[in-house]
Amino acid sequence: MPSDVTDLNALTTNVKNTCRLANYYTKGQIDGNLNTAISAIKPKVSIQVEENGSITNNAYEWSFGDGGENDPHNGWSCPSSGRILCGAISATAGNNTPGEMKVAIVINVVETGSAYIITKLNNQFSSHFTFSTPLELQAADCVNFRGKSTNASITHAVISLIIELDI
Numbered sequence: 001m002p003s004d005v006t007d008l009n010a011l012t013t014n015v016k017n018t019c020r021l022a023n024y025y026t027k028g029q030i031d032g033n034l035n036t037a038i039s040a041i042k043p044k045v046s047i048q049v050e051e052n053g054s055i056t057n058n059a060y061e062w063s064f065g066d067g068g069e070n071d072p073h074n075g076w077s078c079p080s081s082g083r084i085l086c087g088a089i090s091a092t093a094g095n096n097t098p099g100e101m102k103v104a105i106v107i108n109v110v111e112t113g114s115a116y117i118i119t120k121l122n123n124q125f126s127s128h129f130t131f132s133t134p135l136e137l138q139a140a141d142c143v144n145f146r147g148k149s150t151n152a153s154i155t156h157a158v159i160s161l162i163i164e165l166d167i
Helices: 003-025 029-040
Strands: 044-051 082-092 101-107 117-120 126-137 142-147 156-165
Touching: 082 101, 082 117, 101 126, 101 156, 117 126, 142 156
Parallel strands: none
Antiparallel strands: 044 156, 082 126, 082 156, 101 117, 101 142
16 A cells, blocks of 8 residues: 555544544533534525515515515515524616615514615615614514615616524
């Protein structure tokens, strides 16, 4: 057997033995800490809505892919408890930059307050936001969006959210 393969086998055996000894002397804390770290990782999902036209104040006009107007009681249903962490908003006005646009996140037909109004400033095509306090969700909560400004120049807009789930 070539010496580099023998050296690699010896190194692998030494690493395995060192890990076994470390685990023995820490009474399993290495495995326990690793399992704790892995179980702390929570899945994240992204949801996206779009509006193919102007934005209207107080309208539930955001489509979840079907292209139609949205009913206040129809939105994205949360499969488990979790929280909305961050998101992004983008819009176009033909080939021009659109004016300001504001959209509220709505949970179970209740607006979530001024801290959760998504804003794209004037002369920006897109904007990213991270909430200082994540917006908590319960299983089966209905997430929806409602216009908080009117902007007739917008021809297409998209909002996406990152949601961490407790599963």
